[in-house]
Amino acid sequence: MRVAAAIDVAAPPQLVWDFVTDPARYLHFMSGITRWEVTSEQDRGVGARYRTLMRVGSAEVGGLVEIVECDALRDLAWTSVTGIDQRGRWRLRERADGARTRVELRLQYGVGGSGIVGWIAEQVAAPAVRENLRRSLQELRRQAEHEQARAAAATRRAAALR
């Protein structure tokens, strides 16, 4: 099952990228995520591993994931090592005006070998997972734009003092 959500953030890609590559921030903006814990020596970049859990229905599902693609300011993708099968991707694209970023979050999940029951479970879980992604993006936008506004205000104050 593949679910995706997208949103426009009024901040440059660098600022959004700082959010999505920092594992310490995930619990603060990702809806439904109950664990995003670094389990490897490196905490970001290709090869970094995280133990992740998302509450869906009566269980917290997830497992160990590994970053498999890290194209700075554009794409960050992970795939599962243990737990349910999953692939996730952050896709950042700068808007033409240079001040906004299109952010897309994709998640593909399932349990191989679980047959028709697994397919039904994926369909049943999809609305909750999609809602989690949508809320996560909204919270990411809120936090990123707040930080962008704070940075802009600091710049203005510094300019006024000069």
Next chain:
Amino acid sequence: METETASRPSRIGHHANGGDPFTAPPPGRARRRDDELEAEDRGSAPGPLERVAGVIARGVRRRVPAADLDERDPDFIRESLPGQWLLASLWFRGEVRGLGNVPEEGPVLLVGNHSGGNVSPDSLVFTLAFSTYFGVERRFHQLVHNLVLSMPGLGFLRKYGAVAASPENAARALDAGAAVLVYPGGDHEVHRPTWEANTVNFAGRRGFVRLALEHDVPIVPVVAIGGQETALFLGRGERLARLLMLDKLFRLKVLPLSIAVPWGLNVGDVLGHIPLPAKITVEVLPAVHLREQFGPSPNVDEVYEHITETMQETLDALASERRLPIVG
């Protein structure tokens, strides 16, 4: 069903020490043949009814599989997670809190209260949550009644890690570094009447404390509510079992009575029932490290009282959250 007797051990749920399946029988006695012990207990030649009962009992005994921890199959568990998740989420609206209290690794004894008759939904909801939280790779075994494992069609439970409840099997699982789920109240607690739903009742069975002490593993209490609302449980039927001489014929001390789907009046719950969709809430409490908390030689009774009181307080708190039966 309660099948224990206090006088003789065997492989089908007959345990010494007050029916506590987690307390080892006296040395030597467990190795004696069952028919020797039966003859000793009877003290006279068996009648026809007792002969028939003996044949049936031996048949059941033969069906109890030897515990083999390797029968646990992580791939099977993983592939069945979606089905469990559907049932736990849609039918029971399961909610499990505090799994972070379970130590991340190493052996641990999970001690739960048990509800729901022979179809116990709290086990389903908790084992699903444990498997998804820690991953199917983590060794996890459940101690279940011998009669459950010997029932035709339930052999698949062994793939989930279920082993017959006995001190030997528990020890073997803990030595292998597994998390072991045990319900000390067992059949006594699981068939309690609905009006005692919010009572933790281990029937004084303290074997789990001794087990944790012997293996120096922490105890993690697991408190569940809602299971006793999946049918109207009328009682254990101990008097009825005596009246029908089931205790003499089959050593069945209880014949639980309930009103359950689809049977209506359900006597024995041998074939199970369709549980009502009661909301199941499970709360996992902080680990109790016995020697850290109770000193180098903890008193078993003191630990037992502490564990059961803590669980009862939690169950009371969970009960106060519920507005309506079944709805939760």
